[in-house]
Amino acid sequence: MGIQNFPFPLSLRKFFRMNTKKAIESLVIMTELVLPNDTNLHNNLMGGRLMYWMDIAAALAASKHSNTPVVTASVDNISFTNPIELGNVVHIEAKVTRAFTSSMEVHLNVWGEDIIQQNKYKSNEAYYTFVSLGSDEKPKQVPQLTPETEEEKELFVSALRRRQLRLILGGKMKTEDASELKALFMGE
Numbered sequence: 001m002g003i004q005n006f007p008f009p010l011s012l013r014k015f016f017r018m019n020t021k022k023a024i025e026s027l028v029i030m031t032e033l034v035l036p037n038d039t040n041l042h043n044n045l046m047g048g049r050l051m052y053w054m055d056i057a058a059a060l061a062a063s064k065h066s067n068t069p070v071v072t073a074s075v076d077n078i079s080f081t082n083p084i085e086l087g088n089v090v091h092i093e094a095k096v097t098r099a100f101t102s103s104m105e106v107h108l109n110v111w112g113e114d115i116i117q118q119n120k121y122k123s124n125e126a127y128y129t130f131v132s133l134g135s136d137e138k139p140k141q142v143p144q145l146t147p148e149t150e151e152e153k154e155l156f157v158s159a160l161r162r163r164q165l166r167l168i169l170g171g172k173m174k175t176e177d178a179s180e181l182k183a184l185f186m187g188e
């Protein structure tokens with residue numbers, strides 16, 4: 001067992017600044033019922049309402065990891081695979097994939113469920129990025145994240161590529177500095 005994984009009490013962890021947390025510690029599971037006020041003209045859940053719920057679930061996951069208030073910095077592409085009907089249930093799972101300096105990437109999985117027909121179906125998957133804020137409202141350093149399962153490890157590694165892509169798209173990184181993307185596309 002590595003020293004980072006030894007179950008020291010929280011007070012000792014803080015004292016020695018053993019600032020790393022497991023991905024599972026950030027897990028948030030949200031369940032909502034699609035009511036008439038949540039739907040579009042086709043009696044399906046409105047995309048904007050779903051993104052609102054996803055934003056809340058993801059912010060809670062990021063905040064559980066950082067133990068600070070957080071703000072949404074960016075939302076990656078969201079494709080809605082299947083509509084979620086009025087009266088169906090929405091299941092949202094959010095978990096931090098990787099922590100950088102002050103920012104954290106959160107992965108979301110969303111399903112719809114018809115409880116009467118006992119049919120659960122995938123709605124979408126997305127990545128949100130949050131920034132931890134200190135009491136001065138400025139970006140604040142967050143604990144590093146330790147992935148444990150195979151899926152968490154894959155998401156942890158690929159998070160670097162997704163970060164570089166969204167920072168380029170957000171005008172926060174030059175393409176020539178995106179080492180992970182260059183390695184992926186140009187074999188450098």
Ligand SMILES: CC(C)(COP(=O)(O)OP(=O)(O)OC[C@H]1O[C@@H](n2cnc3c(N)ncnc32)[C@H](O)[C@@H]1OP(=O)(O)O)[C@@H](O)C(=O)NCCC(=O)NCCS
Pocket residue numbers: 071072073074100101102103104129131139166167170172
């Ligand atoms: C997100 C925000 C805090 C970043 O502040 P900033 O002064 O640009 O700070 P920096 O450039 O030092 O970046 C801080 C972190 O944000 C990340 N970041 C900034 N813009 C980003 C973007 N578009 N996508 C992903 N991450 C981003 C940086 O990569 C950095 O992460 P790191 O510390 O882990 O390396 C600031 O832009 C903000 O407050 N935006 C509004 C947030 C908001 O109101 N959200 C709700 C939507 S209405």
